[in-house]
Amino acid sequence: MICVSVCMGTGGISAGGDKVFHNFEAELLKHDIEATVNKGCSVHQVGCRGLCAKDVLVDVIANGVKSTYEHIKPDMVMKIVEEHLIKGAPIKEWLVKEDYHNFNAKQMKVVLEDCGVVDPEDIESYIERGGYQAVKKVLTTMTPLDTVETIKRSGLRGRGGGGFPTGLKWEFAVKNHADQKYIICNADEGDPGAFMDRSVIEGNPHSVLEGMIIGAYAIGATKGYVYIRAEYPLAVERLRIAIKAAKEKGFLGKNILGRGVDLEIKVKLGAGAFVCGEETALIASIEGKRGTPKSRPPFPAQKGLFGKPTVINNVETLANVPQIIKRGADWFASIGTEKSKGTKVFAITGKIKNSGLIEVPMGISLKEIIYDIGGGMEDELAFKAVQTGGPSGGCIPASMIDLKVDYESLAAAGSIMGSGGLVVMNEGDCMVNIAKFFLEFTQLESCGKCTPCRIGTKRLFEILTRITEGKGRKGDIEFLIDVCNDVKATSLCGLGMTAPNPILSTIKYFRREYEAHINEKRCPAKVCNALLTFTIDKEACTGCTMCAKTCPASAIEGDKKKPHTIISDKCIKCGSCFDVCKFKAVNKE
Amino acid sequence: MSQKITINNKVLIVEDGLTILQAARANNIYIPTLCEDPRLEPYGGCRLCIVWVEGMPRPATSCTTPVTDGMVVKTHTEYIEKLRKTIIEFMLSDHPNDCMMCQKTGDCRLQDLAYKYDANYTKFVGVRRNYPIVDDNPFIHFEPNKCVLCGKCTNICQNLVKTGTIEMTKRGFYSKPDTAFSKPRTPENCQFCGQCISVCPVGALSERPSLGKGRRHEMKLVRTTCTYCGTGCNFYLNVKDEKVVKVTSDYDAVVNKGNLCIKGRFGYEFIHHPDRIKTPLIREGDGYREASWDEALTLVSTKFTELIEKYGNDSVGAFSSSRCSNEENFLIGKFARTVMGTNNVDNCARV
Missing domain, CATH: 3.40.50.11540 (NADH-ubiquinone oxidoreductase 51kDa subunit)
Known part of the structure; x- marks a missing residue:
């Protein structure tokens, strides 16, 4: 009995899962006559199995042995059917690597036990x-x-x-x-x-x-x-x-x-x-x-x-x-901690290698989630903070990475368990900008019924915007804290009561970044464009003219195949040149 | 059953089922509100009525929290007053603050609160709503940028008048009470009862015909009974320079509790109209001539007597107006039966 399971969660489908699925069906049908080995072979769709970063994932069970393939594209199906199913030799280089197994090792699946196993439509x-x-x-x-x-x-x-x-x-x-x-x-x-x-x-x-x-x-x-x-x-x-x-x-x-x-x-x-x-x-x-x-x-x-x-x-x-x-x-x-029982499902995203869906026992540490399951940071930049609980939650700094994940511990750290979003951030993320991002969301999503949420979150967002634009003023931090606490105390529902959390927690743990923005007009993470100066490295520039073509302010000059320069007076600091340069010749400081 | 509660160190025995706000009001304890109206379900939107209740983790809105036995409430702690001030300052940061030009000056809840709390209208600076003024009908004038989103206008339209002309539209900061698809108010979608205007605590909604004709402190209020139908609604005629320029609600009126219809609220134009008939008219030839009441009544009584003598009692009848009170209608019935001797009595209110 041969069984093929194709990941058909939203992640799987957007990575081409449905085409993979149809190709398997077609290939199996095609080979049915000549290869007796795959008689009784079934192919079926399954839901999300968690490791969306490696989609499309395909399980092949042949002779009682399960092999899992990662990053499968529709055109790879023919080879799998021929090599693995007909000749009986799994294609080693396409199989999942060690990190796939690590991803699953520390997890405990209760809610997700059958996700990725059962056919959700049957x-x-x-x-x-x-x-x-x-x-x-x-x-x-x-x-x-x-x-x-x-x-x-x-x-x-x-x-x-x-x-x-x-x-x-x-x-x-x-x-x-x-x-x-x-x-x-x-x-x-x-x-x-x-x-x-x-x-x-x-x-x-x-x-x-x-x-x-x-x-x-x-x-x-x-x-x-x-x-x-x-x-x-x-x-x-x-x-x-x-x-x-x-x-x-x-x-x-x-x-x-x-x-x-x-x-x-x-x-x-x-x-x-x-x-x-x-x-x-x-x-x-x-x-x-x-x-x-x-x-x-x-x-x-x-x-x-x-x-x-x-x-x-x-x-x-x-x-x-x-x-x-x-x-x-x-x-x-018996699972979990004294007050938080069972497991919790998290959607882990951000600057992490294995983004995806995980389920862990309550009380597991953030470190285990980020490094053992998540596989650590996606690039060379160091881990900085993790945001739990979405826009209502808070940022937990790297220094608290041993924090246990349960309702009480997270609350004590100024965040919340929330519904289970985990956004991992690295040194390239500006915490003021992160707080601004979440406030932009909450002020848009406020229903408008109660005053503190309707106007308060808007004003908080505006203050943060001002700070990231280099217009921060002395006393802004204290002002933010004061207004945040008033909004929390007076809002009608959970949205307004928790909306200031991202600000309060980032001020609590990353106050220096706020101070750098306000006092020194500097963004340490080099994210807030308005606080940066863009220059072109003459050595690295090849004169490809890409930046000059993209610049909306016509602030870049230079002849073809010769190093370009940015005219700082004209530069509007949009960052387009930095984004389009293929030679890392644009510097921002 | 009654509950024993303590408000501001005062022990009170209050009825079961009251909210903290109702209990406080019944005992003359003032708590500021913008979105509360005794005729409507508690809304809990403006957040000004927050109070400190012992044992609760955060301030509670007194308009929505029912009293429970043994409850200890503080209505004006330093912390609560500070929070109220912040809320008012939030409102002022998205308000035109053009009180000098505003129709509502002197009768505006926000203005009073800003004064009372010594609010700083530049504490918060940011974008403001920039909606155009809605002036698409003869009765209801709407300045959306002055709206504090207390929700009373939509609430009264939806739940008391039950016309459903306006509802909150859009979201968050840009929320706005509006008609469906922002269509103009017409007799098809609106009764023009003006109930929405009557509950507006600020100058967002106002009576179109009264714009620019005077503000609260210039008015002499004359309490009267509506002449349009037999319900007997009470209201205040707002008189300036011996002219009626507006009608406002009397919330203590037993019959209507401040509610009015389009006729009561806007149908006062006839009072000073040049065509208004002020004396009886007697038909002569093709036209009418003015007459005294004595002459007119004598004429009617003479004609009736003649008809009754000639054709019998049932040749006449009495037909009274639905604008008369019950007492007046009773009298005309009595008059028809005992004086004119007929049962031919009717009223136009029987359609």
Whole structure:
């Protein structure tokens, strides 16, 4: 039996996964007649397996031996089929190297266990791997209260960012009696650079549905929504296929498994507003209203969707639930630290070798994530900081690389766990500019309802812009800290309350960089163009004229094949010459 | 059941189900607000009503937080007042601050708060909204750049009037209450009740016909009852130089609690109109001539008596106006039955 699995997550597809997949199908069909060896050979698509930097990844299982190929292009398929599948000799130079194995060695896959293994569009593939066993177990042997108790005992906390104990959330909803209750899966993943929830739904949508069914049974909800952003078309499509299949199999709809339990799940598309990941704004959006948050109390568990008790859980939280039911609360509680149990999925991006999707036990150190799993820095520049929690989080400096990754430790360091974005930065990143980048995002994504977030984040962004443009003034740092604290204290929802975090944490750990910008009008990382002077190295310049052609200000002079010069009076410091020069002849200081 | 709470070291017994703000108001404790209106659901947007509640990790908005037994609240600590000042300064940093020219001067909540908190309107400097003034209809004048996004205009239009003419549009800093697709207000999408104007705490929304005709301190307010229908709404006529130039809401009015319709709010033009009929008119030939009330009533009574004598009581009837009060309608019914001796009584309000 030969089996070929092609990575068809969003990363896989954008690297050409679908063409690879079709070429395998075609090649296998073509060789079917002459090569008996590949009879019964199957090729199937799987979801994201994490190491997106090496896409397209292809698993080939032949004679019981699994070989994994990396960076596979469509035109490489023919050779793999001929050499490996027909002649039985794997192509060594295309196989994954040591770093692929290191990438997986320190990980612990609970939520992602079946991602990259099951075919996300085939429910049978999920059932074969033990799927829907947890639903059977819950519906046949456990009462709703048992279920809530199990989740409470497991110590599972919300993976969307807040870290609220899931069991407690369910318990509140159980206690509120109503003729109708709702369960909502929050798949409105909005952090820039985050793709955890997306990958889970694309790779194993049934695990999320199974978690929802169990949650609905526990709290007594008969209607469910998956609120997912429309920018995730593949996830939406796979989710819809999964819901239809689960319905046909009797895991959804009326009288689930003949146990008299009903659950209808609808998919609701969000228009991509970051704030709609906030529970009350999400509810407003499903209700067809403008997606703005509301003050709590009342909490959604008391008065949620359409005024009824509602539980909202994040994708990853729900995907943990079937595993906890199957393997027991004690097993789950044995993973992680005292207060943060289980594993956490991270989307690791930035200046790192192995960018991709990882799952690690809580309590692992940042160092292990960045160096052992991430493979260290992508180039010679040294590691500087890591941003956790997206725009609501903070930057943790290199000096704190031994920090343990759990809810409490991250909070103590001035950041948050967040939904699981990890952006790695090196010495080439300007921390003032990073703070500005995140504030630019939050001030754009503010819904505009409350004053401190609507105007405060805008003003903070403007102050940062001013500093990066060399117009910083004495006292700006203290002013920023003061305004940040006021915005945090007075904003309505989590967006405004956490938006100043990137500023506060970068000031806390990289105050000198702010001082260099403000007092010396200097950007130590050489990122803020307005603070740099561009010159051309006469030795290195070949006179290719590329810079002169690109310069929007016509500030570069020089004859063909002779060294060029930049006229500093005309230079607008846009950095275009630096970007286009192929000979590293443009210097910025 | 009642709750025992402490506000500013004062122990209070308050009704169950109240918010901190309501409890404070009931006990004459002032808390500044911009987005609160007793007729609307708490909004919690302006953030000025924050108070310090013992045991809570951060300031709570008093308009949305229900009182609980044993709660200890401080409404004016140094820290809370500092936060309020920052919020006001945020607003001023995106406000035209052209109070000298503004219709709302003297009656503007933001102006009062800026004064009260000694706010510095240059503390924050940055871009401002730059929306054009909306002057596309005869009743509602909108200056978006003055808007503080308290949300009351959209809230009252959506949830109290239930017309849904305006809703918040755009996002973040550039949010703006607006009609669908920014279309002009027309009778198709708007009732022109002006409820939105009545709740606007600043000069963003104002009565178009009253622009430039005087500001709050120049007005003599005359409380009266609307003459248009039998509901009996109360409001204030704003009189300047013996002329009615505006109608404003009376929020204490038992009948309408400050709510008004287009007629009540804008239909006062007739008061000073040259065509207004001020005396009874008697038809003569092809036209009318002015007459005294005595002459007119004598004529009516003579004619009625003649008709009744000639054709019987049911040859006459009484038809009264829906603009009359209940009491007046009762009287005309009584008059028809007992004096004219007929049951022919009707009213135009029975369509």
